[in-house]
Amino acid sequence: MVVETQLVTFPSLALDCGVTLAPVDCAYETYGTLNEARSNAILVCHAFSGDAHAAGISKEDGRPGWWSDMVGPGLAFDTDKYFVVCANVLGGCRGTTGPGSTNPATKAPFGMGFPVVTIGDMVRLQKLLIDHLGIARLLCVSGGSMGGMQTLAWAVLFPEAVASVIPIASTSRHSAQQIAFNEVGRQSIMSDPDWREGNYYSGPPPKRGLAVARMVGHITYMSDDSMKEKFGRRLRQRAELGYDFSAEFEVESYLRYRGSQFVDRFDANSYLYITKAMDYFDLASGHGSLGAAFEKTRARFLVISFTSDWLYPTYQSLEIVSALRGRNRDVAYCELPSTYGHDAFLLEVEEQTELVRGFLASTFRNIGRAASL
Amino acid sequence: MVVETQLVTFPSLALDCGVTLAPVDCAYETYGTLNEARSNAILVCHAFSGDAHAAGISKEDGRPGWWSDMVGPGLAFDTDKYFVVCANVLGGCRGTTGPGSTNPATKAPFGMGFPVVTIGDMVRLQKLLIDHLGIARLLCVSGGSMGGMQTLAWAVLFPEAVASVIPIASTSRHSAQQIAFNEVGRQSIMSDPDWREGNYYSGPPPKRGLAVARMVGHITYMSDDSMKEKFGRRLRQRAELGYDFSAEFEVESYLRYRGSQFVDRFDANSYLYITKAMDYFDLASGHGSLGAAFEKTRARFLVISFTSDWLYPTYQSLEIVSALRGRNRDVAYCELPSTYGHDAFLLEVEEQTELVRGFLASTFRNIGRAASL
Numbered sequence: 001m002v003v004e005t006q007l008v009t010f011p012s013l014a015l016d017c018g019v020t021l022a023p024v025d026c027a028y029e030t031y032g033t034l035n036e037a038r039s040n041a042i043l044v045c046h047a048f049s050g051d052a053h054a055a056g057i058s059k060e061d062g063r064p065g066w067w068s069d070m071v072g073p074g075l076a077f078d079t080d081k082y083f084v085v086c087a088n089v090l091g092g093c094r095g096t097t098g099p100g101s102t103n104p105a106t107k108a109p110f111g112m113g114f115p116v117v118t119i120g121d122m123v124r125l126q127k128l129l130i131d132h133l134g135i136a137r138l139l140c141v142s143g144g145s146m147g148g149m150q151t152l153a154w155a156v157l158f159p160e161a162v163a164s165v166i167p168i169a170s171t172s173r174h175s176a177q178q179i180a181f182n183e184v185g186r187q188s189i190m191s192d193p194d195w196r197e198g199n200y201y202s203g204p205p206p207k208r209g210l211a212v213a214r215m216v217g218h219i220t221y222m223s224d225d226s227m228k229e230k231f232g233r234r235l236r237q238r239a240e241l242g243y244d245f246s247a248e249f250e251v252e253s254y255l256r257y258r259g260s261q262f263v264d265r266f267d268a269n270s271y272l273y274i275t276k277a278m279d280y281f282d283l284a285s286g287h288g289s290l291g292a293a294f295e296k297t298r299a300r301f302l303v304i305s306f307t308s309d310w311l312y313p314t315y316q317s318l319e320i321v322s323a324l325r326g327r328n329r330d331v332a333y334c335e336l337p338s339t340y341g342h343d344a345f346l347l348e349v350e351e352q353t354e355l356v357r358g359f360l361a362s363t364f365r366n367i368g369r370a371a372s373l
Numbered sequence: 374m375v376v377e378t379q380l381v382t383f384p385s386l387a388l389d390c391g392v393t394l395a396p397v398d399c400a401y402e403t404y405g406t407l408n409e410a411r412s413n414a415i416l417v418c419h420a421f422s423g424d425a426h427a428a429g430i431s432k433e434d435g436r437p438g439w440w441s442d443m444v445g446p447g448l449a450f451d452t453d454k455y456f457v458v459c460a461n462v463l464g465g466c467r468g469t470t471g472p473g474s475t476n477p478a479t480k481a482p483f484g485m486g487f488p489v490v491t492i493g494d495m496v497r498l499q500k501l502l503i504d505h506l507g508i509a510r511l512l513c514v515s516g517g518s519m520g521g522m523q524t525l526a527w528a529v530l531f532p533e534a535v536a537s538v539i540p541i542a543s544t545s546r547h548s549a550q551q552i553a554f555n556e557v558g559r560q561s562i563m564s565d566p567d568w569r570e571g572n573y574y575s576g577p578p579p580k581r582g583l584a585v586a587r588m589v590g591h592i593t594y595m596s597d598d599s600m601k602e603k604f605g606r607r608l609r610q611r612a613e614l615g616y617d618f619s620a621e622f623e624v625e626s627y628l629r630y631r632g633s634q635f636v637d638r639f640d641a642n643s644y645l646y647i648t649k650a651m652d653y654f655d656l657a658s659g660h661g662s663l664g665a666a667f668e669k670t671r672a673r674f675l676v677i678s679f680t681s682d683w684l685y686p687t688y689q690s691l692e693i694v695s696a697l698r699g700r701n702r703d704v705a706y707c708e709l710p711s712t713y714g715h716d717a718f719l720l721e722v723e724e725q726t727e728l729v730r731g732f733l734a735s736t737f738r739n740i741g742r743a744a745s746l
Binding site: 112116175179183188191212219224227230231244245249252256259276310 | 485489546547548549550552553554556557559560561563564565566581582584585588589591592595597600601603604605606617618622624625628629632645649652655683686
C-alpha cells in the first residue's frame with residue numbers, strides 16, 4: 001500500500017489567540033475507501049513528533065507509517081472496512097502550515113512570528129479537512145498522547161461531527177511534571193546559539209539543542225523496565241577503567257543516535273509551538289470542570305492507558321473516565337499491561353487491536369441502526 | 374554553630390584508572406568533638422551536587438549546610454554525642470581537587486585532562502582524611518543518593534574501618550534510565566559552544582548547557598505529586614491566549630531559576646566527571662555478584678528508601694537488602710512514606726531522625742561493649 005501525502009490549502013483559519021492565518025496548508029493522507037453513506041470515516045491524530053504518514057508505505061521515502069501496525073487491511077483500524085484520514089497538525093513541519101512556513105506578509109519564514117496555536121486550533125483545521133472530504137460525521141477520532149488530546153477536543157468542540165473517540169495514553173491536561181519536561185526541551189533549544197530567536201532558516205538549525213530535547217523525550221517515552229530490557233548496563237565496547245566521555249553504555253549511544261536522527265526531520269520552532277500547545281491544553285478550561293466540558297458531547301468513548309506509562313499515567317485517564325461517568329456518558333475504559341512505558345500506544349498492538357476492533361464494529365453497527373430508523 | 378571549611382593536602386592518591394594524582398586537596402568540615410576513645414566519629418557523604426558544608430552556618434557565606442536538619446546538636450546525627458565529618462568529593466568543585474584544579478604538570482586547569490575518577494576513588498580520599506584525623510574506625514558512614522553509593526563502597530573497601538553504614542535513597546548500580554538522565558545532562562553541557570572541550574576556565578563557562586542539565590536533574594529529584602503540590606498548573610501572571618514563550622507556568626520559572634542559580638556554584642566539568650563516576654559505579658563488579666561483594670563486610674546496615682522516589686526506586690534498595698540478608702549480614706530496612714520523591718532524603722527529617730538516632734545509639738553501645746570485653 002504505497003501512499004502519497006496530499007496537500008489542501010484553505011483560505012483562512014481563525015485561531016484561539018485572535019489571529020487569523022490565511023492561507024493555511026494541511027498535509028494529509030487517506031487509506032481505504034469512503035463508503036457511499038460517508039459513514040465509515042475515521043480520523044487518526046498523531047502524537048507530538050508524528051506526521052500525516054500514519055500507515056502504508058510512503059511514496060516519498062519508502063517508510064512505513066507511525067501506526068502501520070494498527071492502520072491497514074485487516075488491522076485494528078481496518079482499511080478494508082473504514083476510510084482512515086491522518087493530517088499533520090497545525091504548527092507542524094511536515095507539510096501543514098507552521099513556524100517554518102512562509103509568512104505571506106513578509107515572504108520570509110514565520111519563525112517566532114508564527115501565532116500561538118492550541119490543540120483546539122489543530123482540531124479546527126482537521127474539521128476543515130473533514131468538511132473538504134465531504135464527511136459530515138466521523139465514525140471515530142483516535143490517537144495516542146497528544147493525539148488523544150485532539151480526540152477529546154473533537155468530542156467537545158464538534159459533538160455532532162464525531163460518533164466515537166478513542167483517546168490513548170493521554171490526558172485532559174498536563175501536570176506540572178509534564179510541563180517541566182517540555183520546558184527542559186524548549187530551554188535546550190532556545191539555549192542553542194544557532195536558534196537565533198527562531199531566525200535560523202537561512203543558516204544552520206539549532207541541532208544540538210534539539211537533539212538534547214529529543215533525548216529527554218525518549219527517556220520519558222520509555223519505562224525503567226523497558227530501558228533495562230533493551231539496554232541494561234551493557235557497554236558498547238569493553239571499557240577498561242581508562243574510560244572517557246564518548247558514548248559507552250548502549251543507552252547513551254541509542255539516545256545520541258535518536259537525538260541526532262530527529263534533527264533531520266523536525267523543525268525546532270515546531271518543537272516550541274507544539275509543546276506549548278500541549279502544555280496549555282486544559283479541556284476543563286472555560287467550562288468550570290471536566291465534567292461540564294463533557295456536558296455537550298455525544299460520542300461514545302474508549303479510553304486506554306498502560307500500566308508502565310509514567311509520562312501519561314493511568315490516573316490521568318481515570319480522571320477523564322470519571323468525569324464522563326459523572327455525566328452518564330457511554331465510556332469504556334481499559335488499562336493494558338505493558339512494560340513499554342508511554343511508547344506502548346505504538347507497540348502494544350495485539351491487545352489494542354482487540355479493543356479497538358470491537359469498539360469500532362459496535363459503533364458502526366449503532367450508526368447503521370440509527371440511520372435506518 | 375559557625376563552621377569553616379578546612380583544607381588538607383595529601384601527597385598523592387592512586388586512582389582506579391591507573392593514574393596517580395599528586396598532590397590532592399581535600400576540603401572538609403567537622404562538627405562536634407572526637408571522644409578520647411575516638412569511637413564516636415561519623416562520616417557523612419554528600420550527594421551529586423553537595424559539598425563539605427553539611428551542617429552549621431558557613432563562615433564564608435552564612436548559609437546552612439545541605440543536611441542541617443539532620444546534623445547538629447540534638448538532631449539525628451547528634452553533634453553533642455558524635456563527631457561528624459563531611460568532605461567534598463574527589464572530582465568536585467568546592468575545594469577538593471577536581472577538573473577545575475590546577476594541573477601541576479601544565480600550571481593550567483586540568484579540564485578534560487583530569488583523570489577519570491570512581492566512587493571508590495572518592496572513598497579512598499575520604500579514608501586518607503579519616504586517617505589524618507586519627508580515626509581508625511568510623512562509628513558510621515551515611516549519605517543519600519550518590520552519598521549512599523559511597524557508604525556501600527566504604528563497607529566493601531574498608532570493612533575494618535566502619536562499624537555501620539546508612540545508605541539512603543541509593544543503589545548498588547545505576548539502571549539504564551539513571552544513566553540516560555545523566556547522559557542528557559552531559560550532552561547538554563558538551564553541546565554548549567562555551568564548553569570548548571572543557572577548556573573554558575579562561576572564558577565564559579557553558580552556563581546554558583549546565584542550566585538545562587540541572588533542570589532535568591530537578592525534575593528527577595521531585596515526584597509528580599510534589600510538583601503538583603508545589604506548582605500545579607498555576608500561571609505566574611494571568612496569561613490571555615496571546616501567550617508567548619516566556620516562563621509562564623510557575624514550574625517553568627522555578628526550573629529556570631534553579632538552573633541559573635546552579636551555574637554560579639558548580640563547575641560543568643565536575644558535572645561530567647561526577648555523573649560518570651555514578652554511572653560506572655557497580656558494587657558487584659569484580660565480585661561476581663552483589664552478595665559476594667558484601668562477603669567481607671563487617672558493618673551493620675540501615676537501608677532507607679522512600680515511596681515516591683522514582684529516580685532511586687525502592688526496588689534498588691531492596692536489591693541491596695536482599696544481597697545482605699543472603700550473606701546473613703546485620704541489616705535493617707525501612708521504606709518511608711513520602712511525596713517528596715528523591716528529595717525526601719533531604720526533607721523527610723522526622724522519620725529519618727527516629728530511625729538514624731536509634732540505629733546510631735545501638736551501634737555505639739555495641740562498640741562500647743565490644744571494646745570492654
